[in-house]
Each structure stands twice: as structure tokens, then as C-alpha cells.
Amino acid sequence: MRAAILTVGTEILFGQTVNTNAAFLSKELQNLGLNVMYHYTVGDNPGRLKELLAIAYRDCDLIIATGGLGPTQDDLTKEVICEYFEDSLVEFPQESEKLKAHFKKAGYRWTENNIKQAFFPKTATILRNSVGTAPGFYLKKDKKMIAALPGPPREMKRMFSEELVPLITAESREAIYYKIIRTFGIGESSLETLLMPLIDGQTDPTVATYAKEGECSLRITSKRETLEEAKDEVDRMIDKVNRLVGQYIYSYDDEDLNQVVGKLLLEKGISFSCCESCTGGMLAQAITEVPGISAVFDRGLVTYSKEAKMSELGVKAEVIEEFTAESPQVCAEMVDGLKRKTGSDLCVSITGIAGPEDLSEERPAGLAYIGINYKDETRVITSKHRNVSRHWNRNYMLLKMLNEIYLTIK
């Protein structure tokens, strides 16, 4: 099936809002096995909306419109869709009752123009909004489907998953299953090269790579007659992928690396502390994004100045002087000092050059040393990632630390 995504909203044309709805829907529809042909974004002009609807109707089986449904808007989407699908807006009594009850409960004054929100195309199926007030709707005519969803991403996503997906899959004769695998430490083209025996000439399941900030993901998808068959195919393919690139994989369920590491620490009851120089608290922040992490996370020290490295961690002035503050030697002293201070099962340190300026040719921005003390053994790993941006250098250092922790404790 072919699909088009139609966004109604001047805030997108003004550039005040990035169209994340279109990206979300594209990905989800893709995963359901549909081909997304277009994204269109228009403002509040019914003529233009109708013209684009005509193209989408001609070329696609499914049109998803987002936005233009809320109480402050002029119900443009509804009216244009009615006109195009030769339907008419009528009051849905159940919806007007809900609406009036909502007004009463919230203590808002009811005014008659609000009733418009309970009007929908006569032949429409109402899509329930479980996290907001404006419902969406779904229409089918001559094997063509259209759905109108609200604009706020939280409401749109929930309505799509809970209400629309079952209606779409009912139209499809295939069951689709997919898994997203997350990797770190290998570039997209190298990953693709290693997986070429599986990717080359693939029909079903399919393996696709895509780059993310500093890391790389794999999507494994199968379309079969039943969901069980599709799942089996995906699982079999994951085994093959594992044999080729298993050492780079940290999640088979599209989880972020900090969440994976935080959950592992909690699961295994490994107490954890860290000390950071160049990343300035990014590791502590990433770990504390995991709810409940206080059960194992003791403390993080951002020892930015030399004095802080010495007084907090007992790094010796001579070592800093001989090797510089951004050296493997200082990195090892940092993590050993942290271990002495906290006694945490796992201690991690980092020192390096965030940039954007290189300190010298041998000491470029992006060079950092990561110290790991686990089961009383200390090792230091070198991290290199040259980028003109301080932001991207530090982001890579964070991922590298998280990955080293993952490899150490998994």
C-alpha cells in the first residue's frame, strides 16, 4: 500500500515547529510495510489543501492528515476532507455529550460554537483521543482510506498506535514484524560491508542499516502471512546478524545505551561512581536519566580544575606536570582516587580535549582517556573522534564511556 502524509499547520511553515509528526508516521508506516510517497505541509488555505489531497488521493491508498482539528482552529481539515470525499459534517451526539461533560468537569463555560468540535463526516469512524480532547476520524471510500489525527505529537502518536494501526493492518493481507538493533563502535559503511552476505539480494526478511548520532542501528523486518511466521523469520535473521557483528550490539530492543547500562547496573547490583573532566558531567547526567538509579549510583565528580583533580581524587601534582592533565597517567590516578574515596564496585574516569581548538598536533580536540576500575583492576582506554564541534566530540566521548562500561559488566 502507498501512503501520503499531509500536515496542516502554519507553525510548521513559519519554522517554529519541526515536523516530527511526519517523521514518526513515516517510520511507523514503513514498519507496517507501507510505502510513504509524499509529505506535504500546507497552511490554512482550503484551495491548496484540496489540490494536494487530490494528488495524494490519485497516487496513494492511505492519506494521513495531522493538525487542524483542535478547538481553536477553524476545522479546516474536516471540511475540506468532507468536500473531497463527498460527505457532509453532522453532529455525533455521543461526542457532543462527551464534550459538554468535559467542559463541565473542567469548569469551562459552554458556548454554542464549541459544538462544531462534535461534528464529523457522516460515514466516519471516530478515533478516540486518550490523552487530549479533540477526537480524530477515519473514512474509507472506493478502497481509499483517509485518517485525520490531532497535531500535538503526544496525542497524535497515541491515537495512531491505539486506534489507527488496527484499522490499517485490517486492510493489509500481510503481517509485519520488525526489531531495531543498536550498535556502537562501527561506522555505517563498515557495518554494511560485514553484513553484505545477508543484505545482498535480500527479499524477506530485510536488513537495513541507518546512522544515528555517533552510532548505528539495524532494522530487521519480515512480512509474512501470520505474525508468528514473521517473528520466527526475524529471530532467525538476528542469529545470523549476531554471528557477523555481535560484538558491536548493545540492544536488540531499540534502547538507548545509557538506559541499557543503567538497567544492567541495577540488575546486577553494581555500585557505581564516576569522575569527569572533559565531558563535564555528561556521564553522571546520562546515568541519572534512568529512574531508580539511586539504588546503585553513589556520586559523580566533575573535577575540571587541576586543584579539584588533586584535592578530590588525590592526583599528584608531579604527574600532571610531567604528563599534562589530559594524559592516560592522570586518567588512571583519577579512577584509582575515586575507588579509594567511594569504594564503588565500578569506577570510571575521563580526561581529554573537548575542543573546538586542538591543544597541539599530537593533542587534538576529540582525544580522551577513559579509566575503568572494576573488581580492583584499572585499565585506561584511548578514545579518538575528531570533529570541529565541541558538542559532537563530547557526545562521542560519552557514548564511548557508556559502551566501555557495557562491555565491562555485561
Added chain:
Amino acid sequence: MRAAILTVGTEILFGQTVNTNAAFLSKELQNLGLNVMYHYTVGDNPGRLKELLAIAYRDCDLIIATGGLGPTQDDLTKEVICEYFEDSLVEFPQESEKLKAHFKKAGYRWTENNIKQAFFPKTATILRNSVGTAPGFYLKKDKKMIAALPGPPREMKRMFSEELVPLITAESREAIYYKIIRTFGIGESSLETLLMPLIDGQTDPTVATYAKEGECSLRITSKRETLEEAKDEVDRMIDKVNRLVGQYIYSYDDEDLNQVVGKLLLEKGISFSCCESCTGGMLAQAITEVPGISAVFDRGLVTYSKEAKMSELGVKAEVIEEFTAESPQVCAEMVDGLKRKTGSDLCVSITGIAGPEDLSEERPAGLAYIGINYKDETRVITSKHRNVSRHWNRNYMLLKMLNEIYLTIK
């Protein structure tokens, strides 16, 4: 002038990439005084690209196409534009020389199919790519303009600002000037209400509010015959805005709050340390995003456990027991302990409930206490921001801390 933005790229239709290019261009064109009528995104189908080009050509004065120019792509954009604008692709010798020189320098092997990258519409103006290899181009026909820019955001943004903006403004008889003002501590609707005397019935300059993550911005724009006139108008309006909402403004130049605070600390030579519980290192991270901050930033302590609060900062066990770890009393002890330990001119502490779960009805997620010690005086501020998301609660706490620092030292 009316504008359309045309994005060519299957990665956007697959939902792998969010279309941030369209948002950037929309905002910039809006600021230049153009009305953006559509965003279109299409894949690699020349027929569909041509059809949408036809609509944009009919309705708009300027079409900006992004993507489909790179070496690995099939030069779709160029060919379709040529076909539509009745031009033909020819080799631009200067571009092919540059290309060959680039291959030589990078040590790549030259193959003849690469020459296609040096082909452009005969009547085109080449747009230089200062941060990548693929140049863009600009065409004008019958008062209609089209520009083709590369897809990677970094290259696209630079080419737009450096090469295309002068060509667009040359076509306009008006000079446009604008300033973006950043505020914290006031919601969008309250800000709009306070500014209503200026916004109501405005013609030129215009004042527009827009919400950002946890804060709010103002755009003040003037279109006049000369740039000087426009600048004067904007400056006059900024004075008026200042009188109404000055206490909420932290930047008149669209700077982020952490950059403003970091620069102020550097400028005034105020040494700084912080200790964080619920934000887990976010403040230390935000401050260390500022290049050169090591001149004033001493250290950050993420004292997550009670033991860490006691041993690192000398918080007394009795105080934790009597008032809980997330209390104004512990917050004050934290910042006083940090001051004793570091002697930094400015010390900041935070403790609170990140969520997502409330600890109790009186201790909801989002409640935090911020301690400030400056010139040996300690005060504690309460921060409240209820959100179901741990991420958004912590983000608000960070902005609140940065804003309190700003108000303290400015």
C-alpha cells in the same frame, strides 16, 4: 514574495531523518519577509518531483530545493529542474577542475562518472559549498527563482546564508532586520498579555512570541526601505519591550542561557562550583559546554547518595533524617559545604524530585530546591514544574538554576 520548500530524500520519507532543513529554511525565509506556502517532500521519482515543481512554480516566486545533489545520488534534482526550466545540463569547467583537484588531494581514484557532479543548468549561478564538496545552484526565469542546495544540514545552512541570502534580498525592494530576544520564567500567554499594548494592531515593527522547551522567545522584525531605518525601528521597539518584560529577558541576541551565564562568569572572573542531586550533572555539563570555561569553573559534585552528600559536603545525617534529602535544609547545607570545600566565588546546589513518580502528594515530581551562595550569603529558591516526564522536569530545573545564576551575577 511567496516561497516553497521542496525536499528530495528517501531518508525523510522512511522517517530515518526529521526534516530540520525545512524548519530552518522556513524560519530564515520568514525572517527575510517571505511567505512560505508549502513544504513538499518527495523521493526519487522524477514524475512526482516535476508535478510538485509545477504547483510551486505557479504559486510562488522562490522555490528552494534541498537534497539530491551529492555524488552518490542520481542528480535527480538537477535534471528535473533543467527539464522544467527549459535549460540543459552542461559541464562547468571551473567546477570540474575543482572536483579533480579535490579527488587528487584526498587520494581518491578519479572515475569518469564523477564528472556529472560538475554539470549544471547552462544559465545557472553556482552556489559555493564552503563546508562540503557538492556545489548548489541558482536559476532565474520569468521573475521566478529556484535554488538547489545540498541535503546535509551543515552544508545547506552555510550555503543558504553565505550564497543565497544576498541573491534573494537583491530581488526584494525592502530591507529586513530582526532580533530574537530570549526570556525565562514567564509562559507564552502571559508574555503575550504583557506585550499586548505593543502587539495589538501592530504593523511595523512586529513583535511575535514563540514557545521553546521550558522558555519563550520574542522576534522583533522591521521591513523598511533601508537597513538603517529597519535597525532603528527594531531598537526602538526593544526599548518598549524592555520596559514591559525586561525582568524576564536574558539575551537580546538569541543566545542559549548556558552560554550567556558561562560568558558572564568568564567576563567577570567569578570562580564557580556546583553540587547536584536530582539533575545529576546537568548544570556542570551545561556550563562546560562553553569553550574556555576552565578559567573559572573549578568543579561539580554529583552527590546522588546520602553518603555522598554527607562525606563530600558535610551534610549532617540528622538534617537528612529530619527533613529528607530533598529539602530546603539539605539544599542549604549542600551549598554551604561546597563553599567551605572550594572557596569558589559562586556556589550552587540543587536537590529535589526528578520523577517520573511523585514521592507523595506534598512531594511531587518536579519539586526542587536551589541553593545559591554568592558573596558569602546563602539563599534557597523553590523550583516547581510538574510534568509526567523525568526528562522535562530535569530540563526545567536546569534552566531555573541557570536563570538564578544569571539574576545573581548580571
